[in-house]
Amino acid sequence: MNVAIVGVGLIGGSIAITLKEKKVATKFVGVDKSEGNLKKAIQLGLVDEGMTIEEALDQCDVIFLTIPVDAILTLLPSLLDRVTNQVIIDMGSTKERILAQVADHPKRGRLVAAHPMAGTEYSGPEAAVPNLFNDKMMVYVDAMDSDEDAFETVEAITEQLGMRTTFMNAHEHDVHTAYVSHISHITSFALALTVLEKEKSQGRIFELAGSGFESTVRLAKSSPDMWTPIFRQNRDNVLEVLQEHIKQLQHLKDVLDNEDYDTFYKLIKKSNKIRKILK
Template sequence: MKVFVVGIGLIGGSFAIDIKAAFNEAEIYGVDRSEENLNKALELGVIDQKATLPEIEKAAIVIIAIPVDATVSIINEVLDRVSDNCLVFDVGSTKKKLCEMVASHDKRRNYLAAHPIAGTEFSGPQAAIANLYRGKTNIVCEVEKTAFKLQEKGMEIFSRLGMRIRYMDPVSHDRHIAYVSHLSHISSFMLGKTVIEKEKNERDIFDMAGSGFASTVRLAKSSPDMWAPIFKHNKENVIETLQEYIANLTQFKELMEKDDFDEIYKEMKDTNHIKTILKGIS
């Protein structure tokens, strides 16, 4: 089974590692615009061979794990090149624009729109880890537009990697993910920016930062190359979530100004319900 992974970073590399472990017959080919990434992935054993985009005509599986704007720019070329029996799936954090892009392609049936909710703040092939996807949710969009035999092929991969499947339409996916993922990253980036700008002496930050700050700002270490295109593609939903978030921050500030700490306590107490909602999520 020839598996071509386009984009050998954390996400693509982790797929490569787990597929090699789960499928004895899998041969992993890496495609990446960075020769350094390819060489590193080969050195680490993440991939078996380096490859180029034209070679995907011999692929049984193509996994596209590059920034969403780059995926949109190459998805039709990928579908043009693959065989009729090849499954192509991406792992991007936005789905509406991509699904629209492939809607009229002759090989739309070969494409499965997927989004595994997994990752870390690190990037590059050296960040790839085994079992990244085990126990994680994988959102699949427009599954009915993928050929049934290719659906089965994709679901077997997801199952062996230990993922839970959730089906959703692309519009709902992009709206919901703006709240639970995209807003979290913006909050982390802006918290980091605020502290850096306020604390000109960086030693003060490092000396006083506790685990709470470190965990809250962790996502600010994420790659702008990946996240700027996500915000661009999901602009309308991200702006809506920001408006609601800013309104809550403004309300909190106003309560502080009025010395209404009883209401602040109530707001925090009510929000503690999130512990129940997120129980069991690591």
């Protein structure tokens, strides 16, 4: 089996490392619009050689799309036009718009939409690590729209990646990720902007930054190239959760403003219920 990784960054590179270790494929082909990234991915041994996307599609059995979601949206129709029996795996973080666009494509069955709930705040081929996916959740989206053999191929790969699996439709997926992934990023961006603003007037502010601060702002290191298209495609859901989040913050602020510490205590206590979710 030949495997193509379109976008040799954190996700694509980590897939390649892990599948190489498991000897899942005979050849790994890298595709990247950045020649520097591609060169680095070959140097790092993530992929064996570089190709254009057309060459890769023609010569490989499985094609992973691990590029920003706007690029997936643009690229996918022409890839499906060219596909015969290969399997294309869309690994983007948003699904509704991408899948709507190819819903009626005659080759829709060759596409498997999956979202690995794994990542770090880093990007690029150097950020690729083995075991990134181990014990993480792979979300299959609208799996019924994929051909059975295409889905089975991806299922076997997901197993090699050591992942757990779940199934959702595209709308559910985009709503859920807005709540448990996209909003966390917006919060971190806003928090970083808040303290960076303050630092201008109070230079020493970060001297005291501890692990709590680090944990809440680390996502603010995330790549704008990857995240702007995600927010664009999941705009409506993100706006809804963002509005609710601002409402909760404003409520905490009002309670503090009114020195209503009993209510403040109860709100913290209520938020503690998150313990049942987190390990």
